[in-house]
Amino acid sequence: MASSTPASLTADAAPVLPAPVLAPHVSPTREAWRRFRRHKLAVFSLVVLTLIAIGVVFGPWLWPVSISDIDFSAMLQGPSWAHPFGTDDLGQDLLARIIYGGRISLGVGLAAMFVAVFVGVTIGAISGMASARVDAALMWLTDMFLALPQLPLLLLIIYLFRDQLKMLLGAQGGVFVMIVVVIGGLRWMPLTRLVRAQFLSLREKEFVEAARALGASRMRLMMRHILPNALGPVIVAGSIEVANAIIAESTLSFLGLGFPPDIPSWGRILFDAKDQLDNAPHWALFSGSAIFLTVLTINYIGDGLRDALDPRRVL
Amino acid sequence: MSLSYVVRRLLLAIPSLLGISVVLFTVLALAPGDPFGELMTNPNVPASVQLALRAQFGLDDPVYIRYFHWLFSMLHGDWGFSFASRMDVATLIMQRLVVTLAVLGSAQLLAVLVAIPIGILAAAKPYSLFDQVANTFAFIGFSLPTFFTGLLAILLFSITLDWLPFVFQSNLSQTGLAWWWAEFKQTIMPICVLGLFQGAALVRYVRSSVLDVIRLDYVTTARSKGIGERKVLMRHVVRNALIPVVTIVALQLPIVFGGAIVTEQIFRVPGIGSLLISSILTNDTPVVMGVTFVFAALVIIFNLIADLLYGLLDPRITYR
Numbered sequence: 001m002a003s004s005t006p007a008s009l010t011a012d013a014a015p016v017l018p019a020p021v022l023a024p025h026v027s028p029t030r031e032a033w034r035r036f037r038r039h040k041l042a043v044f045s046l047v048v049l050t051l052i053a054i055g056v057v058f059g060p061w062l063w064p065v066s067i068s069d070i071d072f073s074a075m076l077q078g079p080s081w082a083h084p085f086g087t088d089d090l091g092q093d094l095l096a097r098i099i100y101g102g103r104i105s106l107g108v109g110l111a112a113m114f115v116a117v118f119v120g121v122t123i124g125a126i127s128g129m130a131s132a133r134v135d136a137a138l139m140w141l142t143d144m145f146l147a148l149p150q151l152p153l154l155l156l157i158i159y160l161f162r163d164q165l166k167m168l169l170g171a172q173g174g175v176f177v178m179i180v181v182v183i184g185g186l187r188w189m190p191l192t193r194l195v196r197a198q199f200l201s202l203r204e205k206e207f208v209e210a211a212r213a214l215g216a217s218r219m220r221l222m223m224r225h226i227l228p229n230a231l232g233p234v235i236v237a238g239s240i241e242v243a244n245a246i247i248a249e250s251t252l253s254f255l256g257l258g259f260p261p262d263i264p265s266w267g268r269i270l271f272d273a274k275d276q277l278d279n280a281p282h283w284a285l286f287s288g289s290a291i292f293l294t295v296l297t298i299n300y301i302g303d304g305l306r307d308a309l310d311p312r313r314v315l
Numbered sequence: 316m317s318l319s320y321v322v323r324r325l326l327l328a329i330p331s332l333l334g335i336s337v338v339l340f341t342v343l344a345l346a347p348g349d350p351f352g353e354l355m356t357n358p359n360v361p362a363s364v365q366l367a368l369r370a371q372f373g374l375d376d377p378v379y380i381r382y383f384h385w386l387f388s389m390l391h392g393d394w395g396f397s398f399a400s401r402m403d404v405a406t407l408i409m410q411r412l413v414v415t416l417a418v419l420g421s422a423q424l425l426a427v428l429v430a431i432p433i434g435i436l437a438a439a440k441p442y443s444l445f446d447q448v449a450n451t452f453a454f455i456g457f458s459l460p461t462f463f464t465g466l467l468a469i470l471l472f473s474i475t476l477d478w479l480p481f482v483f484q485s486n487l488s489q490t491g492l493a494w495w496w497a498e499f500k501q502t503i504m505p506i507c508v509l510g511l512f513q514g515a516a517l518v519r520y521v522r523s524s525v526l527d528v529i530r531l532d533y534v535t536t537a538r539s540k541g542i543g544e545r546k547v548l549m550r551h552v553v554r555n556a557l558i559p560v561v562t563i564v565a566l567q568l569p570i571v572f573g574g575a576i577v578t579e580q581i582f583r584v585p586g587i588g589s590l591l592i593s594s595i596l597t598n599d600t601p602v603v604m605g606v607t608f609v610f611a612a613l614v615i616i617f618n619l620i621a622d623l624l625y626g627l628l629d630p631r632i633t634y635r
Contacts, residue, residue, distance in 0.1 A: 141334075157342055
């Protein structure tokens, strides 16, 4: 780390000159970026993921084909100029559906990550600052949630609540909110443990003690001094969490319990494709590769972020 | 490992099991829909009969009494009746559980057998070519969701090459050696798909665990005594490095169950995972609850086993 020692002791005696031996001050972001760039695969993954994201967000303007135009004369066709990714069993254009599905899958991934990070950081911060008794209770709760069988419980909750939420929020919104909340709500535990561990070590550090001696309230200590220093590992874990949430959503949809057929997320397209593997392998291959490529690039970016943000790592 | 450690671990498992049962019951109690919903709207059933039925089945009791009723019947193995299969839920689950445990166990064994040698070799020469190749394959391995690898395997081995069957048959007609061969052919794909996914994640844990130990002073001491590199690695490093791996294998079980549900569904293996999906699709609530409860209990049992093994392997744990 670049050290910037202020010459406060000598400031009265002589005008402050920029010392030539000191390394120029580098902001933490720039330093992180410098470390991140050394991970070649992570940089490459960042480029690929950015391209996927741009394609998914702006795709509908570049490829203005409806996702639900049924064309029985073009059923189960392989890739062609008219349909670059081929068509499905109703003759719907797969490129358009995969672009649309990417919005759903990436949206669910990001939103579920934010839910998990919010819950995880909140509980972890409380646990790290509160009394031993509260801490023990919260950690027991965290451990219990960690021991829950995730996918069976996800399926159970969706099975029991889907009709009610559909009535409450409409078909698309209801399913989206439910999937995001349930996935995020079952994945906060690793983040809690991470944040708590950070808090436990940071709250004994000298700079926190100094702030406390200056009369900072507990809230201020937490928000201004400890939390910003604990964010590095949270960012790393959060990035991986996006990939996990995308896999969780695809799994649900693949089992036929996620999004309905008129909202083609990537997992849902794969679910529809699996019975036509022998006639139209392109159908499953394109949607599955989209999931794979996205998850792989996010995992590599997470690995690069770990290199970049972990101060213990010497590069 | 002392007896008191075992007893303490066993006692600690009880609150977690109770906690999980509370979570399951809460989900069930909060869910909309009434088991007598159909009866209520039926004009042929008089209101007094409806009320009597509700009272008889304890639907009007306070929620904590309902919870204890439910818990005791779950613990007694009285899990209700499956409407779709026309049989007791407990019997149904027990029939299917063997298949699931066999597939899961073989897959986990495969994962360990693949991951441990590769992880150790990768850590022995960190940042070497082998390490980088292993790392790349591990990343690809756990970024490929099991539902996609399963479909790819079917596409390659069943459809294109026509080597393996892709529909699981529980009543094979062959006998003797031919039966074993057919059984092997139909289980190899689900086991490999699940096992290699688990193995990919495990390789990284083994590698980092070995790297943690290999830097310790006692390893340097062993080397400076002139013990060969191979012996240092196997006798001094690996024995200690594998202790945390035991815990990781057990802690990953909730994730493994997720993978098992998916692979059973793809390859139509008649285990409790595919039972869960089919009963969700046919609205067979008692079976859904039963299977979820079994999954939860299995996770706790395996965590317990891991803890006990941990205490056995690492004597320092006992005195904490």
